[in-house]
Amino acid sequence: MAAPGADGFDWATIGAVGNAAYTGPGPRSGRGSVNYQYKISKLEITTSQWLEFTNTFSTQTDAYNFTKFGPSIWGATFDPTYIGPGVSYRLRQGDPNAGMRPVGGISWRDAARYCNWLHNGKSSNLASLITGAYDTTTFGGNRSTGYTDASTHLPGAKFWIPTLDEWMKAAWYDADRFGNGVGGWWEYTNRSNQAGVSGLPGVGTTSAGLRLDFFGEWAIPLAAYRSNVSPWGLFDTSGGAAEWTEGWAGTVDRETLGASAGGILQRENIATAEGLVFDPEETNSIIGLRIASAIPNGSTVGVLVMVVFTVRRRR
DSSP states (O other), X not given: OOOOOTTSOOEEEEOOTTOOOOOXXXXXXXXOOOOSOEEEESSOOBHHHHHHHHHHHHTSOGGGOOXXXXXXXXXXXXXXXXXXXXXXXXXXXXXTTGGXXXXXXXXXXXXXXXXXXXXXXXXXXXXGGTSSSSOGGGOOEETTTEEOXXXXXXXXXXXXXXXXXXXXXXXXXXXXXXXXXXOEEOSBTTTBSSOOOBSSBTTBSBOTTOOOXXXXXXXXXXXXXXXXXXXXXXXXXBSSEEEEEEEEETTTEXXXXXXXXXXXXXXXXXXXXXXXXXXXXXXXXXXXXXXXXXXXXXXXXXXXXXXXXXXXXXX
């Protein structure tokens, strides 16, 4: 895996512009075609990355603590040595992998705010959370009436939650599936039509189906399964989190992809296996985030894309 770039992320560039959509069993048939280049993070958001975001705002004032940005499961904890203002978090002491622990319990709306923060250069100004990648002034509604949140990121967004099609393509589509330049879809995200082997790193090739105590599952650092990567080099698309996308399932739930069924593309329905759905305020501990970004030449300008938050789930 390459070293992170200046923005702190290790990106996979997704090409094969205008690829054929997936056609086969399951509710995703006809989806997955993307007619522009884009980037997607090879890893889900790490504890270190979310820690920087949280502390930027939680330490500003006691009157406006962004403690809600502190996820339910991650490799950080309250810093008892910090005396204010607000609160501060730090990596768990004595854990050499704390910074690479997955982050679970991110709401879709907080994922959108995170993208706004990145878009605005990690500014400490509270206004940097309001717009940039997403217009948070549209956020409203509830499960009874439906949500009013804008469906996609804003034109010109530098970072966003991947669309359903972007996530699918990055995880299952191989530009050389049937030979040099002859693309196609794999059944699993490990560049195979066979499921990975469930087990700890060094024994198995995926955490999907692995049964550990609740925190134990989350104690496996990101990119621990080095051989289990998507055709474009994405880690932890099998096992790990249920990651947000911009896709809606009706008017009250956003769709997630990844993790639950070991990275299988063919599934029976949206609400099982690789397609759990949650409302945009949900902070279920199994939900994580992976982000997408524009190619520097601006090839995605003017294209509406869908946002994906990766949240880790129980395997």
